[in-house]
Amino acid sequence: xKGKFLSVCLAVGLxxxxxxxxxxxxxxxxxxxxxxxxxxxxxxxxxQGLKIYETQYLMDKGWGSLEVxxxxxxxxxxxxxxxxxxxxxxTEEPEQPNKTLGIFLEPADVRGTVMLTFxxxxxSDDQWLFLxxxxxxxxxxxxxxxxxxxxxxxxxxxxxxxxxxxxxYRFLRExxxxxxxxxxxxxxxxxxxxEVTWVDKSNYQTVKVEYYDRKxxxxxxxxxxxxxxxxxxxxxxxxxxxxxxxxxxxxxxxxSPYRMNAGLDKKMFSSLVLEDIPLPNPIGTTPVAAAK
Amino acid sequence: MRWPATCVAGxxxxxxxxxxxxxxxxxxxxxxxxxxxxxxxxDGSPVQKHGNAAVIxxxxxxxxxxxxxxxxxxxxxxxxAIDSHRSLFDAHEAEVEYSAGRWRAxxxxxxxxxxxxxxxxxxxxxxxxxxxxxxxxxxxxxxxxLGTAMATISYQGDSFRLEGFALPWFRKRKFPDETARENxxxxxxxxxxxxxxxTSESGAHRMGAxxxxxxxxxxxxxxxxxxxxYAPQPLIVPDFVTGRAAELYYLIDxxxxxxxxxxxxxxxxxETAYFGTRENSSRFAGVPASYWSSVSGVEYTFVNAFGxxxxxxxxxxxxxSRGRATNGTPFHEDVFAGVRWVANDQSDTQxxxxxxSGLDQHALVAQFQFQRRIGTHYQVDLRxxxxxxxxxxxxxxxxxxxxxxxxxxxxx
Numbered sequence: 148x149k150g151k152f153l154s155v156c157l158a159v160g161l162x163x164x165x166x167x168x169x170x171x172x173x174x175x176x177x178x179x180x181x182x183x184x185x186x187x188x189x190x191x192x193x194x195q196g197l198k199i200y201e202t203q204y205l206m207d208k209g210w211g212s213l214e215v216x217x218x219x220x221x222x223x224x225x226x227x228x229x230x231x232x233x234x235x236x237x238t239e240e241p242e243q244p245n246k247t248l249g250i251f252l253e254p255a256d257v258r259g260t261v262m263l264t265f266x267x268x269x270x271s272d273d274q275w276l277f278l279x280x281x282x283x284x285x286x287x288x289x290x291x292x293x294x295x296x297x298x299x300x301x302x303x304x305x306x307x308x309x310x311x312x313x314x315x316y317r318f319l320r321e322x323x324x325x326x327x328x329x330x331x332x333x334x335x336x337x338x339x340x341x342e343v344t345w346v347d348k349s350n351y352q353t354v355k356v357e358y359y360d361r362k363x364x365x366x367x368x369x370x371x372x373x374x375x376x377x378x379x380x381x382x383x384x385x386x387x388x389x390x391x392x393x394x395x396x397x398x399x400x401x402x403s404p405y406r407m408n409a410g411l412d413k414k415m416f417s418s419l420v421l422e423d424i425p426l427p428n429p430i431g432t433t434p435v436a437a438a439k
Numbered sequence: 440m441r442w443p444a445t446c447v448a449g450x451x452x453x454x455x456x457x458x459x460x461x462x463x464x465x466x467x468x469x470x471x472x473x474x475x476x477x478x479x480x481x482d483g484s485p486v487q488k489h490g491n492a493a494v495i496x497x498x499x500x501x502x503x504x505x506x507x508x509x510x511x512x513x514x515x516x517x518x519x520a521i522d523s524h525r526s527l528f529d530a531h532e533a534e535v536e537y538s539a540g541r542w543r544a545x546x547x548x549x550x551x552x553x554x555x556x557x558x559x560x561x562x563x564x565x566x567x568x569x570x571x572x573x574x575x576x577x578x579x580x581x582x583x584x585l586g587t588a589m590a591t592i593s594y595q596g597d598s599f600r601l602e603g604f605a606l607p608w609f610r611k612r613k614f615p616d617e618t619a620r621e622n623x624x625x626x627x628x629x630x631x632x633x634x635x636x637x638t639s640e641s642g643a644h645r646m647g648a649x650x651x652x653x654x655x656x657x658x659x660x661x662x663x664x665x666x667x668x669y670a671p672q673p674l675i676v677p678d679f680v681t682g683r684a685a686e687l688y689y690l691i692d693x694x695x696x697x698x699x700x701x702x703x704x705x706x707x708x709x710e711t712a713y714f715g716t717r718e719n720s721s722r723f724a725g726v727p728a729s730y731w732s733s734v735s736g737v738e739y740t741f742v743n744a745f746g747x748x749x750x751x752x753x754x755x756x757x758x759x760s761r762g763r764a765t766n767g768t769p770f771h772e773d774v775f776a777g778v779r780w781v782a783n784d785q786s787d788t789q790x791x792x793x794x795x796s797g798l799d800q801h802a803l804v805a806q807f808q809f810q811r812r813i814g815t816h817y818q819v820d821l822r823x824x825x826x827x828x829x830x831x832x833x834x835x836x837x838x839x840x841x842x843x844x845x846x847x848x849x850x851x
Contacts, residue, residue: 259469286701288705294749294781418660420600426501
């Protein structure tokens with residue numbers, strides 16, 4: 148049922164038509180999810196900005212669960228590098244934000260650490276950390292989404308952007324093959340006053356983000372490259388480069404090919420069983436040709 | 440090679456199982472080799488030393504056979520050059536586990552943690568985390584545990600988990616010898632040759648049991664624990680036969696509760712338990728009457744403190760109805776307050792500082808802990824702990840004492 152709707156809105160969305168035209172097909176949860184957002188976006192620019200991200204959001208539904216390997220290269224202002232490796236697993240929850248498991252592989256001292264996150268838009272995420280050295284699962288306070296993730300230039304806030312309700316949108320301008328849309332985080336403890344995003348017109352994917360700090364100054368720039376399409380629907384960048392303009396540091400994330408519709412066991416996305424998750428094998432990050 | 444010490448056996452178990460995903464794989468998940476030293480700058484009693492220095496190492500091996508069957512082996516070793524009594528070879532984990540759907544069965548030596556509070560990281564003030572015996576020779580602050588033999592069966596529901604434990608073999612506490620520091624007997628009692636007594640005639644092999652039920656919602660994790668078996672902390676009693684000291688282990692029925700909950704920028708935690716003791720004191724002098732024990736507190740997280748770092752303040756209250764009577768606990772009416780700072784940097788730098796203070800008498804323990812990675816493979820852990828206690832305090836034996844603890848490990 149949801150699948151049918153999705154393919155419809157995919158087609159509609161990709162054709163750039165107004166999504167409202169498919170009103171008859173919209174399931175109740177989409178109406179309920181969109182209604183407050185649409186009500187909050189009053190002006191024509193706001194509606195246009197929301198529409199672009201709404202299309203992106205609905206296009207990305209239906210992958211079930213996924214697994215991907217992340218190799219993070221941390222480069223400081225002097226050019227010194229260090230590396231992190233994480234295996235990320237996500238599961239789509241019907242009518243709820245996604246659940247994410249991050250399993251740390253490198254550096255060796257944190258190997259086996261598991262982070263479970265239930266994303267929230269306007270309040271702090273629910274987050275747990277399993278510490279293998281103590282065999283202990285700690286519920287942690289995830290109020291601070293703007294702090295560095297694993298010492299990288301990415302914050303947790305930059306990584307967990309899948310919920311539409313996290314931002315207020317405004318269309319700024321067209322720029323070549325992209326739309327430029329401003330996003331203002333709704334979360335009161337966000338590290339940013341606003342984000343300027345470039346969205347590829349051909350596939351509705353965000354290809355570049357500029358992050359402005361609380362004072363309104365440009366803090367970081369994110370470039371998303373090496374796009375691959377999975378299962379004929381889902382676009383993912385295999386390379387993300389975040390440059391911090393204030394401290395001169397840079398983090399490059401190289402992703403392995405995604406395993407989508409991975410059929411992951413949903414009951415493992417629970418704080419009750421983090422200790423039972425076996426350490427995964429490192430997933431290679433050599434880019435391969437995109438799935439057809 | 441991403442796993443330098445990985446040994447992938449890759450032995451096909453059954454060639455006949457064509458098409459099915461049957462394989463056998465043994466590999467090293469994690470391991471470390473390191474040095475640790477405790478140094479006490481002050482003089483202790485005449486027999487006591489200024490500390491110790493040891494080489495430590497641990498391997499975590501895991502084998503998997505097909506989908507549901509796996510095994511874990513976590514050998515741990517500590518070889519101390521100064522205090523040979525600290526040396527230890529232990530199977531922290533040596534278990535096989537089988538899982539099928541929502542059920543999981545485990546058999547062997549395991550190490551678990553049921554604690555949720557911060558105080559338990561500073562002193563042996565654990566309330567509900569009693570299924571693994573403590574190695575007080577390894578760490579006087581009670582942070583080192585010994586593997587415990589158990590058979591476990593667990594069932595995972597949608598928002599809860601039930602676990603049942605059978606505990607066939609009770610392990611005695613590992614105490615430091617009389618020359619060790621942070622030793623409440625100040626070199627006057629040597630527990631390394633103490634006899635071991637049990638209030639049950641079956642001794643160490645009296646079957647213990649535990650049931651744990653944990654419920655998880657978005658905002659809270661709540662666990663109820665019922666434990667039936669020996670209390671891990673023995674009474675120290677005279678052995679009239681040998682004329683030496685004896686460790687007396689007595690049976691308890693513990694009903695415990697742990698809560699970890701978030702409330703905005705607040706984190707609420709408690710571990711509280713009622714310990715029903717069975718033996719009456721006419722048979723075994725010193726066994727306490729049934730008692731309550733609790734550690735409860737809050738932690739407040741500041742957002743964006745000092746540019747992207749995490750700063751948390753926490754305060755916990757410790758209560759124990761045994762009081763500080765003989766065979767009571769030093770932590771019967773105390774407050775532990777401190778600060779945790781996480782730098783969120785490339786080296787995962789963390790600092791934890793805290794002070795524990797008695798409410799009805801002068802007894803102070805302060806601890807500072809610093810941890811960070813060095814390069815890619817090394818991690819340093821530095822702790823400073825100092826005591827200041829009045830003469831009538833149960834901690835008076837540690838008065839004016841302080842320790843510098845340094846652990847440097849290479850992970851692979």
